[in-house]
Amino acid sequence: MKMFYKACPMACLALFVFVTCVFSGIRVQAATQYYYKIKVYHFKTKAQEDRLDAYFKNAYLPAMHKAGVKNVGVFKVITPDTLDKKIYVFAPYKTFEELETTDQKLINDKQYLEAGKDYLEATAPTATYTRIETIILRAMTGAPEPAVPNLKGPKAQRVYELRSYEGATEALHANKLKMFNVGDEMGIFKKLDFNAVFYGAVIAGSKMPNLMYMTTFNNQQENTDKWKLFMSDPQFSALSKDPQYKGNVSKNERVYLYPTEYSDY
Incomplete structure (x- = not known):
């Protein structure tokens, strides 16, 4: 055994870290844990919307598929703000x-360059959007x-419902993540067939610390009915009353979307 320690110090260190994580309750990131990018395109006119649609449909999605990124979602707001319209793109x-490396x-x-020429070579007066927000999640x-x-x-x-739960501090945000994973709030959504696209923790965005998920x-009626079931579910009732999870959400935002x-998706 002593010879093994001398010959494989790094292997021993890795084993020690793994065992420590297991017994301390730290969850090791799964090898298949995805990363997500949500881009929010803000625009004002119907002409901009049409050009964005043409770009996504004819250039962006085909190129993303070619690059190996499958199932790219493009969504619009069901009741849009007339002064600040938005298109959400999920990859x-x-x-x-x-x-x-995918953008490269x-x-x-x-x-892609040819099909997206109208979008890619737009000038300031003919821009297809007013600004873009980018959110990165794990x-x-x-x-x-x-x-x-x-x-x-x-x-x-x-109806695609995109929710964001903000925490007042990093520790409270981590506590809400624990509530989803260890407390199994996520399991309630699965049990009631909320058909989630993803659950993720934001690692770069404008409203951190926060998590987001899409069901x-x-x-719309099914959305209403499912949330009634969720709020009356005994498992959620017990989880929401658990003192260890008290006050871990400071702001809850939701956006109702439909797919193009x-x-x-």
């Missing part, structure tokens, strides 16, 4: 390296990969 990446692949894709340990929802209703009637429904006809 899942298997690794952070893939997230970093697109820049080197001649078909998948929660309890849901390390995205899922394609099992919806059967007409695509035009579907889906065949229509060319969206992968």
Whole structure:
């Protein structure tokens, strides 16, 4: 055994760290834990919206698929702000390296450059948007990969609910993540068939510390009915009253979205 320690000090250190994590309750990140990028395009006019649609449909999604990124979602707000309209684009990446390098692949894709010419070569007076927000997330340990929802209703009637839970401090944010993963709040959503696309912790964004998740429904009535079931669920009632999770959300925001006809979701 002494010879092993002398010959493999790094292996022993790695083993020590692993054992320490296990017995201290720290969860080791799964190898398949995805990263997500949400880009929010702000625009004002119908002409801008049409040009964005053409870009996403004819250039961006085909190029992303070609680069190996599957199931890219493009969503619009069900009741938009007339002064600040938005399109949400969701992309899942298997690794952070893939997230970093995919844009470069697109820049080197001649078909993408040609198909997206109107968007890519727009000047300031002809810009297709007023600004772009970018949010980067790491998948929660309890849901390390995205899922394609099992919806059967007409695509035009579907409701995609994007929620953001902000914490007043980093510690309270970590506590809410624990509530999802260890307390199994996520399990209640799964039990009631909320058809989630993803659950993630924001690692770069404008409203940190926060987590976000997206659930889906065949229509607005199903959304209403499912949330009534959730709020009356005995498991959630017990979880919400657990003193260890008290006060871990300072702000809860939700946006109701619908998928474009060319969206992968």
